Amino acid sequence: MSSTVKIGIIGGTGLDDPDILKNRNEKQVTTQFGDPSGGKIVEGEIEGVPCVIVSRHGPTHDINPSNVNYRGNIWALKDAGCTHIIATTATGSLKEEVQPGDLVVVDDFIDRTQGRKQTFYDGSENGLPGLFHLPMNPPFSQPLREVIMNTAEELGLKHHKQGTVVSIEGPRFSSKAESKIFQMYGGAVINMSTVPEVVLAKEAGLLYSAIALVTDYDCWKDDYQTVSHNVVLQSFQNNVEKLKTLLIAAVQKVAAKNWDKEIQELQIALGLKTHRSCKCPPKT
8 A cells, every 4th residue: 555645845925825725724733843934834735635834934934044943844744744845945046047937956955054953863852862864865855856847847847957056044145255156066056945954854754855946146147136035035926826836736746656665765764664675774
């Protein structure tokens, strides 16, 4: 018998409207790692597929990236029974060919955040017991990425099939010198939220992928408008329908696939399961 698919969606303004999520049920929840953003999750269905939405920065978008309780968000989705997470993120572009309005199905990350809790095994009273050295290659679920990429292709949406996202601490934007350094790193897009979200999702045993919506050219490009919070929000709103269309279609394709193999492989990689041909190292 195949596992039941339940998809967590992490996003922002415009992605939790009633036209997407049917049979909505807002629930006040907490976890052993604290409250998720806004203290609630929204459960419902997308085309009959059970989904759970968390607004990363809160329902009114007033939680700055450094203050997001990423552990609370991920654990709330895990507690709700999610097997997958599709995250959306507004990003700046670090490459000329990655244009505002484009979608990027990111495949790797560079962490430039500072001091964020990146593990559930932190030695605290409420943390998980022990010490866990999490393997992070690959950071994103490749099979889930493939579903999203194939769906974008079928819909005719302009997208990039790979790209490294640089996650900075924020809430300030980069200086021009920093932006040019991040280009030298090989980054394709830049944001303030993928880390530690992707790390925690994998540690929690959830199949995670992120769709980046490019809103601007950051500040490295001399002949482009100055990046600002208002520019980012306006660009996101101008293009959010692309994300909605892709999410609705991708969710259905995810639900139609048997994910038993992928879920088991992730659990084995995390040492949560073993089988005869696998000797998984214990958490040390």
